Amino acid sequence: MKSIFPFLPKQVFLVVGLFSILILPFIVSAQTCAGKKFTFVSSDWVVEQESALTTVRFSPDTLEVNSPKGITLWYKQPLAGDFSLSYKACVVLQGGANDRLSDLNCFWMAQDPQDMSGFFTRSDWRKGIFSRYYSLKLYYVGFGGNNNTTSRFRKYDGDYDAFQSGKVRPDIIKEYTDADHLLKPNTWYQVRIEMKGNKMSYSLNGKKLFDFTDNSPYLSGYFGFRTVQSHQLITDLQIEQ
Numbered sequence: 001m002k003s004i005f006p007f008l009p010k011q012v013f014l015v016v017g018l019f020s021i022l023i024l025p026f027i028v029s030a031q032t033c034a035g036k037k038f039t040f041v042s043s044d045w046v047v048e049q050e051s052a053l054t055t056v057r058f059s060p061d062t063l064e065v066n067s068p069k070g071i072t073l074w075y076k077q078p079l080a081g082d083f084s085l086s087y088k089a090c091v092v093l094q095g096g097a098n099d100r101l102s103d104l105n106c107f108w109m110a111q112d113p114q115d116m117s118g119f120f121t122r123s124d125w126r127k128g129i130f131s132r133y134y135s136l137k138l139y140y141v142g143f144g145g146n147n148n149t150t151s152r153f154r155k156y157d158g159d160y161d162a163f164q165s166g167k168v169r170p171d172i173i174k175e176y177t178d179a180d181h182l183l184k185p186n187t188w189y190q191v192r193i194e195m196k197g198n199k200m201s202y203s204l205n206g207k208k209l210f211d212f213t214d215n216s217p218y219l220s221g222y223f224g225f226r227t228v229q230s231h232q233l234i235t236d237l238q239i240e241q
Contacts, residue, residue, distance in 0.1 A: 046074040046120050050128035050228075063225075063234040068098050070128040070228040072107065074120070079109065079195075080220035083241040086192040091144070092231040093185035099231045101183050102148045108193055109221035110138035113158040119222055130228060134169070135160035137218055140226075141202050141210065144183030151176040153202065153210040174210055181209065 042058050049056075050069035057064040065071060079085070085108070093099045114135055115121045126132045133140075137158040143151045154170045162168040176182070192203040198217040202210040225234060 044076050046076055046123055048072045048074070048123050048126050048128045054128075061235050063237075064232070065225070065227060065234070066096070066098050066231045067128075067227065068229055070130050070226075072126070072128055072133070072224045072226045074110075074123075074222050074224040076120075076222075078119070078220055078222050079239070079241070081241065082196045083239060084192065084194045085223060085237075085239050086190065087237040088188050088190050088235050090188045090233045091183055091185060092233060096231050098229055100147075100229050101144065101185050103145050103227045103230050104143045104183060104189065104191075104232065105141060105145065105226040106191070106193070107133070107136075107138045107140050107222075107224040107226055109195070109218035110136050110224060111158070111218060111221045112136055114160070131163065132160075133226075134158075134163040138221060139200065139218065142226075143189075143204070143209075148183050149177060151181045151209065153212065155212075155214065173212055176209070 047056055049067065049071045051067060051071075054067040054069070054071055055064075056066075056071075056073065063073070065073070089104055091101055091104055093101055110119070112119050112122060112135065122135075126135075134156060135158060136156055138156045140154045140156060141152070142154075145152060152175045153173045155173060156170050159168075190203075190205050192201075194201045194203075198214050200210075200212050200214065200217075201208050
């Protein structure tokens, strides 16, 4: 994995290796705006996966997702108001069964208008199946989607009936199709999402890809990592509120 972790010191690999061998409780590290480190145990995440062959592994500072079909990993704590959320992510291409260059995606401010009793009540129904996420209200970035031919930003309105009856999908707010805005294999990306009032942005490696002012913004909801048929590594998660 040398080519994928150029920014990590050798001591980190040693620690990760020891944790893997001893099979200690899975955790992922993050950092508050005050700089105090805290850890999330795996039970702080809800995994909605389409295939039983999907594997999700948490090590001290890295989340590894290896899935032949669709998967969403929700952080259980909702976000509200102004915040910034950032992480580093890499799409792995090293000859594995699910190593496909596509879909470094995420959802944020997700709400379920069909079930106000609890966002995760219908997790078993969603089950990682992408079309069922049209039932949610949320913001969505699909970076390198459609077999790495598009990078798109959408706002979902939760109108699942419109999708079911006529395959009507939410409008694309902005789209890129050029190589500079698509995925490269075994490359680390710094993702940053910012919400401030009704303004939001999505940046990649310090460059703003999507910048949107919403006259009817979603002011609270859940964040989730999303992909399909992909092998990915995610690290250095930080949430500032």
